[in-house]
Amino acid sequence: MPPPLAANPGHAILSSLNDAQRRAVSSDAQTVAILAGPGSGKTHTLTSRVVWLIDYVGIRPEDVIVATFTVKAAREMKERIGKALGNGREKKIVLGNFHSIARRYLAAYGRHIGLNQKFGIADDSDSRAIIARICKRRKVELDPGTVRAWISKKKAKGNEPEDVPKTARQQATKTAGQQDLDECYEEYQAQLEKSNLLDFDDLLVKCVELLREFPSCVSNIQTVLIDEYQDTNGIQYELMKLFAQKNRSITIVGDPDQSIYGWRSAEIKNLWRLLKDFPGTAEISLEQNYRSFQSILNNSLLVIQQDKKRYRKALKPVHGKGSRPVLRRLKSASAEADWIVSEMRRVIVMSGSMLNFNDVAILLRSASLSRHIESALGKSGIAYKMVGGKKFYERVEIKTLIDYLRVINQPGNNDALARIMNVPKRGIGEVTIKGLLEEAEGSTFSVWTILTKHCRGDRNAKTKITKHAEQRIAAGLIRPLENIRKKIGESVGPTGTPFGLVEMIEQLLTALDFEKHLKTSYPDDYEQRWANVQEFMNLAADFVRDTDQSDDDFLPEIEELEQVKEDEMLPRFLANVSLASDAQTAEDEGEAKPLVTISTIHAAKGLEWPIVFVPAVYNGSIPHMRAEDSDEERRLLYVAMTRAQTLLYLSCPVFNSNGNGERNELSPFIEPVHRAFANKGPCFDRPIMSEIAKILGRQLQSEDAIFKAMPDMFMIEDNLFPVDPEDTRGASTSEITHGTNQPPRAKRQKLSGPGGGHDTGEEVPWRKEYTTTMEQSSAFTVSALPGFTSASAHQAALAKASVELETNKKAQAVKRMAHNRPADQKSILGFVRSTSGSGSAALTSSQSSNHNLIPAKLSQIVTNSNKPVKPAIAPELAAHKLPAGNQLSRPSIKKEEEPVKRKAYTCFSSSPTKPAPKEEEPEPEEEKEPPEPTRAAACLHSTTFLTPVQMNGGIKRPTGLGRAGIVPVAPIEKLRKPMTTTTTKMKPFKPPTMIRRP
């Protein structure tokens, strides 16, 4: 029996948690739903709960399932649980992402539902190719991609949700293509079955089937925990229920606001399904944000709150206010990239290297947006890593090897065989390969069988194959692979070393003369590719070593049900490769050089950085042109913004880069609230830097030291690029100083199209487009130094303060909305009930389904359930006050967070020290604030002040920066060149990230 909570009040696990987290971790409710906003310690809470359940409730590790959404999250979770649990007990937990857990069960028990035990996994390219072929053969007018998406959706949906009545329009389009789609689906499944393959969705579908029919597979499971619950889809929900069918004990963690995988059939609705299916679920909200400055949270909320249907959650800042997030407008995408580079440099220098490139992330809506940024970073010699880009396993040379292994493992895998048939070149071409595939699909034989028969002379293939090609296929493909197949399991050589995975790959490489193939096919970078092959061998060796000694992959024995142990290395290795989005990062060994991170927003979920740039915030990028669900796009932006700890920059190129002067509209998510952003980077005075140091728990150098380390001619302000790129007079170079003669523009040009914003009537409070000579000169003498302020800036600050007072009242009202949950929305259940009827729209953002049943049923459930539903916010928490000094430290995660005393850093001038944020009342909203007292442009003659970062055109540069002062624009191909010169032992490719150095 679990000891009562009171018996362990001071237990180590609980001591590192705040009140809400503690309640979540130690809850004895059967089902627990934890709603966790960004930066609220979600993973920490979930891992603590696992430890709690095992150590204090007494559940055996092997009886716990923990499912995450990504491989990476699973790995991290395992590591953290391992640390807390000790004894390597975390290895016994059935822990992984949904797909790998499903695969494990299918490998062990799939036989019982008639699954061929040696099933392979059809990856992306497989299923794409199969579907493309089917479409072509049937002459279906549909785009193969669409068909594939349709099939995937159909599988991912699961059975449970009632069929949504289609709108008339949908019905019409459906019926037109319905027949085709259904037939393609059927044929696709038949093809997969014939090749003994399961695609990613099938893994889940089949596992559901298995657990339905043989519940005893999971009869040992006592409790189930799900991470990133908002991203589960219908079939995963079913799987979760089946995992937990014995005890119905489930803990989920999620945040509806961060649901960004709807396009992959994730359903926010699953949260309400859970509440419906598991009455008496305890809800706990984690609302304190330990990650970000208040101003970042404020602006993020301004974005997410535009979604009126959303379940409103609070986001309580723990840290100080910080500087205003920036919305920067640039002329073009390349100017944007150059600005990002210059701004990150400025931050780093101004911080006295307290911050470095490792602290910077650039988050993109689309991976393809990285082009300009990569080249700008390359030009400046800044190293970066790209996540979510090309994966190790997707490099061609690796993919080819894997395909060879797959054909060895499963000769019937036609697609893999088709891809390798002419690699290395064997004089066989597209047409022949296509013909063979067609022939195979029309017969009972696989391509491999047809080929062997043909070469042996047993039976001629219908497809024409030249004699030359035939010979080379026989000698270079069929024979070597058959030799290898024969050797599996044998011992080789006098020493009797077993013929394992590594030996197999070695022999394959020799038989194919793979090195020579690489040399001839890729003369430019063959070394790199060959090194990748070596690395692949290392990975294989690691895999063999790791799997030999750990019982990682096995499920606990169930008495009544026979389970198959996977003893063969090859199929397990291949499954691992297919399911791993990135390789087991065996990295480290000196992460010496700081790297800027470039990532897609999707891949950045769950991560955080001190400095975050979100470029390309325009309509068409975010929301994406092809996006169906604009609410989801908004959440995506919200996720991106909430990754930032201390500095957040959005930016938007005004003109379309590829086009002929086409304009970009500012993202509709930002347009209505753009006034809450500063129009250029903040000035990094002492108070701001101290605040940053505090939030990050770092030590800030003295002002003197920072100043001394500053490069000559350093641009202290964000002034290299015009704040209004459309102001042709104010081009970034020499015209700035002439601009003073122009009358100030009454109103900034709007970025949005007709009806986009509602500027009318709103007075823009004194916004200057450029500065006077007076200010400039003062800026560049005194106020340009950190901690010094010019008189004019001081006055601006005072003016700002008085405006703040005026707007306080109104702002506070807004603020309350922002930070406190509305009274009518105490809990999720309350939300569901209060939005009854029309509330069904709130449940499902995209599809409107008939979920009217929920409110009534739920209210019944609430009264009937034995466990009273707790209010989401404990009363004492609702009136929560931050401790004086604002030094609530993040529980346990941050180590020695040394509180930085504001007093310790006195400013040298009369510059008013930033008042400490008021603790009782949240700071007033910034929406109506005048711009921060921006310091004057720090240059009179901009040409002489350009830093090396400025790249526009062939601008004269300070001496010592390259011949003729003009940096040749490096073509992107050049950036890709491997660095083979310096390193002795080349580490060619470090999964999961790609590191490129100029």
Next chain:
DNA sequence: GTAAGTGGATCCCTG
């Protein structure tokens, strides 16, 4: 008619 090489437009997010 097939294989192989070339130049040009295009590219979202993931297991």
Next chain:
DNA sequence: ATCCACTTAC
């Protein structure tokens, strides 16, 4: 990097 339309060599 991947997918084409197009040319050239066998």
